[in-house]
Amino acid sequence: MSYSFEYIDIILLAMIAGFIFLRLRGILGKRSGYDGKQSTQFDKIVKEAIVKKTIRKDEVFDEKAQKEFLNGAKIAYETIITDFSDNDNKLTTSKPLLNKDIYNQFNEALKERNERGHYAEITFIGINSAVIKEHKKLDKILNVTVDFIAEVITCIKDKDKKIISGDPEKIKKIYDTWVFSRDTTSANPNWQLVNTLT
16 A cells, blocks of 8 residues: 555656656757757847947937937037136136147137237127038048027227227127037047037
């Protein structure tokens, strides 16, 4: 009698083991070595991931991206104009927003103004409009040209506070066309002013 119970226990254990084996086989697969089909599927997943990553790096300059860019361009425009109006010997706040050539050009203009004994009084009123004129991608560099219309109160005075140009009481419209640039493969999201066309 005890032997029959032992046989039943062995049969039950064998059935449980067989069930577990079948479950594992279904989950893990039949083969333990190299599987060409699995590799092909894996390659496909990897390729899709690379394509998606490339698309992110290429930064499709769609309507949403253009809107975000213009918001930043307006802030950059005001920052640069305001910094240029400060009566320091060189630009400070706007330096990260300018490429090397533009930074040097602006500083040279500041230096010449200071050497003449002139200083600027500029009050930035606001930007009336900022419109993307064109955008071009050359290899990995994306250049965006923007037409700005802004309002300022500006005048230049000499060391005796005599007005050389401008009017401290009058709002003036200014029209600028600036070119911003960015390396789309760079981790740095910042744009830089690379050219002024007016």
